[in-house]
Amino acid sequence: MEVMSVAVWCGVTVAVVMMVYGWRFFNWVWLRPKRMEKSLREQGLTGNPYRFLFGDLKEMVQMGNQAKLKPIKLTDSIVPRVMPFYYTSANTYGNIFFTWMGPRPMVHVTDPPLIRQILANYNQFQKARGGNPLTKMLARGIADADADQWVKHRKIINPAFHVEKLKHMLPAFHISCSEMINKWEGITKGESCEVDVYPHLQTMTSDVISRTAFGSSYEEGRRIFELQVEQAKLVIQAAQSMYIPGSRFLPTKRNRRMKEIDTEVKRTIRKIINKRVTTKEKGESTKEDLLGLLLDSNEKEIKQQGNKNSGLNIDEVIEECKLFYFAGQETTSALLVWTMILLCQHANWQDRARDEVLKVFGDRKPDIDGLSHLKTINMILHEVLRLYPPAVALGRMIHEETKIGNLTLPSGAPLMLHLMFLHHDPDIWGDDVNEFNPERFAEGVSKASKGQASFLPFGGGPRICVGQAFAMLEAKLALVMILRRFSFDLSPSYSHAPHTVITLQPQFGAQLILSEL
Numbered sequence: 444m445e446v447m448s449v450a451v452w453c454g455v456t457v458a459v460v461m462m463v464y465g466w467r468f469f470n471w472v473w474l475r476p477k478r479m480e481k482s483l484r485e486q487g488l489t490g491n492p493y494r495f496l497f498g499d500l501k502e503m504v505q506m507g508n509q510a511k512l513k514p515i516k517l518t519d520s521i522v523p524r525v526m527p528f529y530y531t532s533a534n535t536y537g538n539i540f541f542t543w544m545g546p547r548p549m550v551h552v553t554d555p556p557l558i559r560q561i562l563a564n565y566n567q568f569q570k571a572r573g574g575n576p577l578t579k580m581l582a583r584g585i586a587d588a589d590a591d592q593w594v595k596h597r598k599i600i601n602p603a604f605h606v607e608k609l610k611h612m613l614p615a616f617h618i619s620c621s622e623m624i625n626k627w628e629g630i631t632k633g634e635s636c637e638v639d640v641y642p643h644l645q646t647m648t649s650d651v652i653s654r655t656a657f658g659s660s661y662e663e664g665r666r667i668f669e670l671q672v673e674q675a676k677l678v679i680q681a682a683q684s685m686y687i688p689g690s691r692f693l694p695t696k697r698n699r700r701m702k703e704i705d706t707e708v709k710r711t712i713r714k715i716i717n718k719r720v721t722t723k724e725k726g727e728s729t730k731e732d733l734l735g736l737l738l739d740s741n742e743k744e745i746k747q748q749g750n751k752n753s754g755l756n757i758d759e760v761i762e763e764c765k766l767f768y769f770a771g772q773e774t775t776s777a778l779l780v781w782t783m784i785l786l787c788q789h790a791n792w793q794d795r796a797r798d799e800v801l802k803v804f805g806d807r808k809p810d811i812d813g814l815s816h817l818k819t820i821n822m823i824l825h826e827v828l829r830l831y832p833p834a835v836a837l838g839r840m841i842h843e844e845t846k847i848g849n850l851t852l853p854s855g856a857p858l859m860l861h862l863m864f865l866h867h868d869p870d871i872w873g874d875d876v877n878e879f880n881p882e883r884f885a886e887g888v889s890k891a892s893k894g895q896a897s898f899l900p901f902g903g904g905p906r907i908c909v910g911q912a913f914a915m916l917e918a919k920l921a922l923v924m925i926l927r928r929f930s931f932d933l934s935p936s937y938s939h940a941p942h943t944v945i946t947l948q949p950q951f952g953a954q955l956i957l958s959e960l
């Protein structure tokens with residue numbers, strides 16, 4: 444009799460648990476999305492009707508794969524190829540619309556004042572959360588912090604990127620760039636030769652981060668970078684598949700490798716930090732690289748506040764170091780590769796840039812003062828960042844019901860702010876929006892567009908890119924050194940195929956004919 448009642452009790456418990464989970468699943472996959480859709484439509488927003496479980500994912504992936512099959516003409520707008528699904532949705536539904544990331548509606552914003560308002564209000568519109576938590580293994584750090592945590596991180600990190608400090612990093616930029624130029628000279632051997640410059644630029648920008656972040660420990664820095672590249676590939680795979688809660692704990696091949704990489708990267712950075720602390724204790728200077736500056740700024744903050752919690756702990760410092768690679772390497776190599784490609788297409792601008800370089804520096808080693816006086820190169824880089832922004836869109840999250848403009852957006856919806864749409868809008872930039880015309884930046888960024896400032900390649904508001912000056916300095920130095928040594932044209936084997944792998948990249952590389960000068 445007693446055995447019977449235990450069995451009945453167990454059966455009832457299992458049934459209740461199953462009902463609770465079943466209800467939760469039904470709510471996640473159907474009731475919640477339908478409720479949110481109703482609320483969004485009541486606000487006047489439009490988008491595709493919700494489709495069970497996958498939403499727009501299948502169509503989005505299909506259109507993305509289709510677009511990647513064909514290169515485009517050099518004169519074509521890149522937007523339909525880079526973001527085919529969002530481009531079609533924006534054309535169908537207007538400048539604020541929603542799409543379905545599985546059972547979650549994502550609100551898309553392309554309107555400049557609204558984007559600026561959202562970026563300015565960093566507390567209300569926080570970083571996007573959700574999706575596969577394993578994707579966070581690539582980098583967390585300040586880019587993943589919000590509210591008070593973000594304020595603390597930003598305060599400690601800012602001094603490391605101060606222009607005064609960047610001055611001391613110029614020699615490291617110079618070494619990495621010289622190594623690349625030497626390699627190109629080894630290939631061209633005094634003549635003209637086809638080189639896919641993209642992998643070389645990627646190696647150069649990663650080398651710059653390894654040297655500037657870790658100084659003397661730069662060989663270990665390189666190893667971290669190799670692991671981070673592999674991790675990025677796995678993260679992209681994970682982000683492109685729908686995340687079933689809990690599946691990160693499954694011992695799949697990908698999950699296991701991601702965890703292994705994460706452990707090794709953390710262990711290596713921890714070793715570098717420990718070595719640094721020992722060096723410091725011996726009274727030797729460690730302040731010239733990003734890690735040293737970060738540790739220094741951290742120590743000052745803790746001393747000033749008299750409280751250990753006001754600084755970063757070792758795990759947080761590790762995450763910031765990982766983030767430097769993630770945030771600073773592919774972005775800057777993307778800027779440089781598109782600059783070289785566009786200067787091939789527009790030989791008159793390549794000549795103008797070279798003339799300026801020779802006038803300012805001649806054969807002299809580039810210094811920070813000269814680099815900050817390169818007006819033509821600055822205009823060129825701005826125009827490249829407008830047409831080919833390395834970060835095509837920024838993600839945010841609506842954490843609680845939020846009013847914005849005339850809209851009240853429901854809690855739980857991710858937001859996507861489309862920088863590339865903004866940079867390619869003829870109403871903002873004029874009818875020549877798709878043309879490469881650095882002249883539009885001749886009187887500075889604020890006068891480049893009609894009316895409101897809509898040039899946001901480094902984001903905006905308080906969370907604007909902390910590495911902006913670092914990236915511009917590195918890009919200018921690299922261009923000076925390249926332009927002085929080589930002229931370059933597009934090779935007949937080059938296919939114009941911009942696509943995004945987190946940043947905006949040339950899908951089939953950048954085959955240029957390099958000619959030694």
Ligand code: HEM
Pocket residue numbers: 585586587597766767770771772774775778832833834837838899900901902903905906907908909910911913914
């Ligand atoms: C051309 C090069 C670069 C571009 C286009 C770029 C773009 C951006 C953008 C758009 C954001 C804002 C993200 C958001 O609001 O969600 C950002 C943030 C950030 N960037 Fe960059 N970036 C570049 C280079 C760098 C470099 C070289 C570093 C460091 C070595 C760096 C470090 C960071 C960090 C740490 C953040 C997070 C700032 C915060 O959340 O407060 N970036 N970047």
